[in-house]
Amino acid sequence: MIIDVVGSGSLGLLYGGKLQDAGNEVRFWTRTAEQANKLSVEGFKVTEREKTIQISSDQIQVKPITELTRVWEHSPGDWLLLMVKQTAIKDVIHEIASLKTRVLNIACFQNGIGHLNVVQSNMPHSNIYSVITTEGAKRQQDGVIRAGIGETWLGKSSDIRSSSLMPMDQNESIRLQGLLQQAGFGCTVSNEIDKLIYRKLLINAVINPLTAIWRIPNGELITREERIMFMRQLYDEAWAVYEASGILIDGDVWDQILSVCRSTASNTSSMLSDVLHGQQTEVQSITGQIVSMACRCGLSAPTHEVLLHLIEGMQPEGVS
Numbered sequence: 001m002i003i004d005v006v007g008s009g010s011l012g013l014l015y016g017g018k019l020q021d022a023g024n025e026v027r028f029w030t031r032t033a034e035q036a037n038k039l040s041v042e043g044f045k046v047t048e049r050e051k052t053i054q055i056s057s058d059q060i061q062v063k064p065i066t067e068l069t070r071v072w073e074h075s076p077g078d079w080l081l082l083m084v085k086q087t088a089i090k091d092v093i094h095e096i097a098s099l100k101t102r103v104l105n106i107a108c109f110q111n112g113i114g115h116l117n118v119v120q121s122n123m124p125h126s127n128i129y130s131v132i133t134t135e136g137a138k139r140q141q142d143g144v145i146r147a148g149i150g151e152t153w154l155g156k157s158s159d160i161r162s163s164s165l166m167p168m169d170q171n172e173s174i175r176l177q178g179l180l181q182q183a184g185f186g187c188t189v190s191n192e193i194d195k196l197i198y199r200k201l202l203i204n205a206v207i208n209p210l211t212a213i214w215r216i217p218n219g220e221l222i223t224r225e226e227r228i229m230f231m232r233q234l235y236d237e238a239w240a241v242y243e244a245s246g247i248l249i250d251g252d253v254w255d256q257i258l259s260v261c262r263s264t265a266s267n268t269s270s271m272l273s274d275v276l277h278g279q280q281t282e283v284q285s286i287t288g289q290i291v292s293m294a295c296r297c298g299l300s301a302p303t304h305e306v307l308l309h310l311i312e313g314m315q316p317e318g319v320s
């Protein structure tokens with residue numbers, strides 16, 4: 001089984017490292033030749049609570065993404081795990097465009113929405129799976145830390161099922177589920193992945209922009225009444241949009257948001273981390289998508305819209 005991990009950042013090194021440690025052939029793909037070179041000289045570590053996995057320089061296969069299609073000509077992979085941020089999806093698609101007539105199994109791990117249709121429309125013969133994970137991966141100088149052990153769900157979103165040329169292949173997703181389980185991830189194939197996608201979107205839309213603007217860890221959001229009121233306003237606006245769009249989610253998502261704040265209390269959200277590092281955030285794919293959905297169903301989401309512009313105004317240089 002050959003697994004191509006595209007994007008050798010936090011999530012890529014965590015999943016790729018553990019999949020390789022479990023005996024799979026993993027090929028890591030990077031944006032730059034410099035990063036490929038560094039990884040191939042130094043290898044990397046996956047640090048977990050119980051153990052540390054070392055992927056040494058003589059074990060790692062890593063190349064810049066520009067070489068992927070050439071390698072695929074003589075050695076195609078079985079799974080392509082897309083582990084770049086939303087903001088890099090189009091660049092990756094551009095790099096792998098010559099594979100568009102082939103059938104690839106692509107698993108997309110991004111937070112937010114919008115990317116699945118971009119990937120599907122550019123790779124019409126591929127099986128595109130959506131992955132939702134509550135794992136927490138943090139990039140370090142020498143590798144990655146598994147900061148929180150979570151759950152991983154994979155499935156085919158109905159957003160792309162109807163436009164896909166490929167019928168849903170349940171066996172492929174079960175095969176990936178098995179690989180991830182053997183590698184030590186709690187993983188489930190879900191026929192209701194959309195509910196999980198939209199639940200995660202709502203959680204991210206409430207937590208991420210506020211932590212990025214107030215520059216506080218997730219847990220601090222729920223320590224002050226005025227912050228909770230603002231979160232509730234974001235939640236109510238998004239919930240009205242979901243109802244008008246016919247999106248149904250099980251359980252009390254407001255409670256789940258408060259519980260994520262508690263369970264990840266000391267975490268820096270991914271959006272705050274991007275802002276602090278002067279990187280482009282995923283705000284368009286999270287808050288921006290809530291605003292667009294509102295527009296499509298004749299509503300508005302004014303608080304989300306203001307946050308979208310505030311965060312976008314920080315980019316690309318971030319706040320020092």
Ligand SMILES: NC(=O)C1=CN([C@@H]2O[C@H](COP(=O)(O)OP(=O)(O)OC[C@H]3O[C@@H](n4cnc5c(N)ncnc54)[C@H](OP(=O)(O)O)[C@@H]3O)[C@@H](O)[C@H]2O)C=CC1
Nearest residue numbers: 007008009010011030031065084085088091110111136137
């Ligand atoms: N980290 C986590 O715990 C979780 C992350 N996610 C989601 O997973 C996705 C990835 O997140 P994360 O791993 O944290 O992000 P990182 O920024 O840590 O990693 C992304 C990696 O992709 C690389 N990259 C960028 N452009 C390309 C390209 N064209 N070709 C190949 N590689 C490229 C980046 O390289 P460079 O740095 O050189 O630009 C970087 O190494 C995001 O959408 C995030 O929301 C979801 C759940 C949990």
Ligand SMILES: CC(C)(CO)C(=O)C(=O)O
Nearest residue numbers: 207264267268269270271
């Ligand atoms: C759930 C949460 C908010 C955890 O930090 C997250 O997914 C993120 O930071 O993007």
